[in-house]
Amino acid sequence: MAIDRIRLMDLGAVGLTLHLAAVTTLVLLLVGTPLAWWLATTRSALRPVVEALTALPLVLPPTVLGFYLLIALNPGAPVGAFWVELTGTTLTFSFAGLVVGSVIYSLPFMVQPLHGAFAAVGQAPLEAAASLRARPLDAFFTVAVPLSARGFLTACVLTFAHTVGEFGVVLMIGGNIPGETRVVSIAIYEQVETLRYADAHVLSAALLAFSFLVLLAVYGMNRRFPVHAF
């Protein structure tokens, strides 16, 4: 009976993890696409600054990111207070807070493959589209996006997988609330802490298999748009 209860909690953690990864991927698709497009097309002197900021989550320890997010999102800080005013709930130790953290943490995994894909498409097809009377937004959706389809697939798969594998930021700002912030990586951590190795084995093996399959799929589609900090 106790075993069943634990299994149910594990399933809840898996569901929550997939939910978080899906929402994060969706939000990053909306935020990361224009950012990657800007990086691929701008001649602004600000570009290296934005590129560096985008790559930061790759090199920073998740604890540093989590620490600053905790400071920024707590109800005493402007962002956190605004959220409380808006929704009546806090951003820290909530699912919404996890989404904010994950979006920042996984940003390079969406932006960099897209940036690479847009750069590979280049200006030539867009000039052709403009010469056929396509407005810039029209040309973007009808030419740049379809020609970057592989980049979009790579970016979404990597973002999803990376969010599934997130641990440090969640621990810092989310804690371990079942159904709210207790994702798979946290569940495994708790199981190990409480010496429930058999349960930890199940979840860990599942995560290992999942991650390997995702990477296999990405490399199998001949990944050309890598993620890198330098």
Place this chain on the structure above:
Amino acid sequence: MPSETLHIDVSVALGDFRLEVAEAVPFAGITAVFGPSASGKSTLLRALAGFEPARGRIAVAGERWLDTARGVALPPFRRRVGFLFQDARLFAHLDVAGNLRYAARRAGDGAPALALDDVVTAFDLEALLARRVEALSGGERQRVALARTLLTRPALLLLDEPLAALDIYRKAEILPYLESLSTRFGIPTLYVSHAIDEVVRLADRTLVLTDGRVRAFGPTPAVLERLDVQSIAGPLEASVVIEARVVDHDAHYRLTRLDLGGEAISLPMAGHLDAGATARLRIRARDVAVATTRPDALSIRNVLEGTLVELAADPDSPFAEVLVDVGGQHLRARITRAAADDLGLSTGQRVYALVKSVGLDG
């Protein structure tokens, strides 16, 4: 400002390179933009299309596309140009039919619609419609790109060396379609090329660019006979292009007789030319000799009487270039300086141009 003109007065700065062009180009037929590589030909076309930021003014048949003094600079998609790129730039995610529909759907209002089917027929694309773009040959790509461009009903066609990437057979395959642009579709065209044979065959007018400046502009034959332009033409031999009227064909000797301002000229039979049609002939300077009296007992059949209008003799060269006016058109002869002195040639003199060989151009 007459509306049937393309007014260009632009300057473009690209690093150290500067393009300065100020011309009024008649808005009809094909105008070649000719010059060596890196002379600014493509930059001029890209500035007209709006791909390259330029200063100055561009007005096309009364529409103002650029007027930096008044803060007017239409973005490329608002300029009614059709741009044919050297590399075709078909959309790889669409098949041939998809590429054509992309253009047809975005054609603006105004000019009468060009039906997709008509363009497909005109460019012989029926068999290609379902093909993927990657499966097309270079010549087929340019044919599809040309059709795609026409479907947007452009007011002005800009062709940026569309044949440069093709071998000689593919060129021959696409040239008739290019010729049909002005005759069949009636769209004024600027045609960038560094190949003199394409210019001669296609262009009514030629604008010669070197180092971002206009060196010459006018009717193609007149521009190409200029000595300074001949030097730009490079390895090609000095020659002139003249236009003559076809009189008739001599089936027995297999010759076509033409009339050049009252003088008769014949060339190996060109049966496809109808009597009364205008033929473009290219005559190389080294195939023309000059005599001060009408010679007889000579194998050369083409002896044209004319007036010597120009004599250019460089003391460092053994040769002299002679320009002879025959019925208003000019023949160029390359003779030795010694011969010019012996004959006592001077401008205004009546002379006979002996033409050893005539080639039909185009």
